[in-house]
Amino acid sequence: MPEVDIPGSKSITARALFLAAAADGVTTLRRPLRSDDTEGFAEGLGRLGYRIGRAPDAWQVDGRPQGPAVAAADVYCRDGATTARFLPTLAAAGHGTYRFDASPQMRRRPLGPLSSALRDLGVDLRHEEKEGHHPLTVAAAGVRGGEVTLDAGQSSQYLTALLLLGPLTREGLRITVTELVSAPYVEITIAMMRAFGVEVGREGDVFVVPPGGYRATTYAIEPDASTASYFFAAAAVTGGEVTVPGLGEGALQGDLGFVDVLRRMGAEVTVGADATTVRGAGQLRGVTVNMRDISDTMPTLAAIAPFASGPVRIEDVANTRVKECDRLEACAENLRRLGAEVATGPDWIEIRPGLSGRASRPGFSGAEIKSYGDHRIVMSFAVTGLRVPGVSFDDPGCVRKTFPGFHEAFGALRGRLMP
Structure with missing residues (x-):
């Protein structure tokens, strides 16, 4: 039975870095993800004056509840959405002037609802070019707290950023959420805040975060x-078996629910x-x-959908259009190649069966997958390549965002599933 050693969670590593930086004392993070996104987050903390010691299997962070150790900084967030959304929020709790910019890809991704909420809380935040997008400057003077309303229908990261900020405010926060996508990611945040000593209350659509x-x-x-999900999907499409240690009944991440979709299939x-x-x-x-x-596992399901015996329809994933790329259209385009x-709508994609038979025909070959610089498109269609010969990628290296060693690990699994 092949076991696959999956690197640490990107979402959990980013939240842990924020929490460790904000905590009183020195925090040790065991087995953090080392990838472009998380290294960028740690680099950004360093720019803000936080001290981080990085050993191969553990990072130590000297927390500063009072905020950044420098009065001014210029932070480059790379492609990381958590970096680009969490670090300006963390900086707002301090005192100083902090400028944040990001890659062209990240500059396209929206920030507006979080910016509006921070301004409603009194934060002096200015977008330098396009409103609601990077680059931006925060003139920080601490955050009093109070009540705020947030639309998190595009990204749960907006709500996570405010939840993480809450204990650093003078009065705490009451956050009324009008829309919310990817709710399990918020549950990750709340559970991790509890591990760092903060209990978040909830009253319907209102999240209550105490100061302290x-x-x-x-x-x-x-x-x-x-x-x-890519390794689980590989087992499903090849008739093989894959075990991932460290992810079980007590896992924090809602994306483990992808295996329930595979069970239904x-x-x-x-x-x-x-x-x-x-x-x-x-x-x-x-x-x-x-x-x-x-929704982060939507491309995984789309990439294996043509091997099903009937149509696969994925619904309520409009937010995937504002990720690293428009993932709905990226999946559709590559599947058509x-x-x-394939058919798509504003928040859905439907894939009809057909690759299973076509791939077995003499002379049928794959195509170059257009990645749009999106790590999840590449990793998802690597699974398709297990059954379709000739699949290649225009930018295979973009997986460094979350899993620099993906191709090596997936190649080793391929050798065990398809000797």
Whole structure:
């Protein structure tokens, strides 16, 4: 039974870095993800004056509840959405002038609802070019707190940023949320805040965060469930078996719910106390599934959908259009390049079966996948390449964003599933 060692969660590592930087004392983060996104987050903290010691398997962060150690800084957030959204929020709790910019890809991604909420809380925040996008400057003077209304229908990261800020304000926060996507990511945030000594209350659509700050701790980062989806999907489409240790019944990440989709399609799934196993059953069924809460795994399902016996329809994923790229259209375009029949709407994609038979025809070959610089497009279509010969990528290296060693790890698994 192949076991796959999945790197630490990007989402958890980013939250842990924020919490550690804000906590009173020295925090040790065990097995953090080392990728372009998380290294960029740590680099940004360093620019703000936080001290981080990085050993191969653990990072130590000297917390500063009072905020950044420097009065002025220029921070480059690279491609990282968590970096670009969380660090300006963290800086707002301090005192100084902090400028944030990002890659062209990240500059295109929206920030407006978070910026508006921070301004409603009295933060002096200015977008330098396009309103609601990077670059931006925060003239920080601490945050009093109070009540604020937030639309988190584009990204749950807006709500996470405000929740993380709450204990650093003088009065705490009451956040009324009008729309929310990817709700399980908010549950990750709340659970991690609890581990750092803060209990978030909830009254319907209102989140209540007390003041008082965080306490330092030692925190272990669990494997990344979104990354694990590619390896679970590989088992499902090849009839093989894959086990991921460290992701089990107590996992924080909602994206582990992707295995339930595979179960509905016919795969055998076992979720144990500290590991999850997926075994392919030789045939995948079509399915209609709402992926609003696990939308980062939408490309994974889209990439294996042509191998199902019936249509696969993925619904309520409008937010995937404002990720690293428009993932709905990127998946549709690449599937059509491979010969699949695909339709899309504002918040859905439907893929009809067909690649299974076509791929076995003599002379049928794959195509170059257009990645749009999006790590999830590349990793998802690597799974398609297990069944379709000739799949290649215009930018295979973009996986460094979350999993620099993906191609090596996936190649090793391929050798075990398809000797």
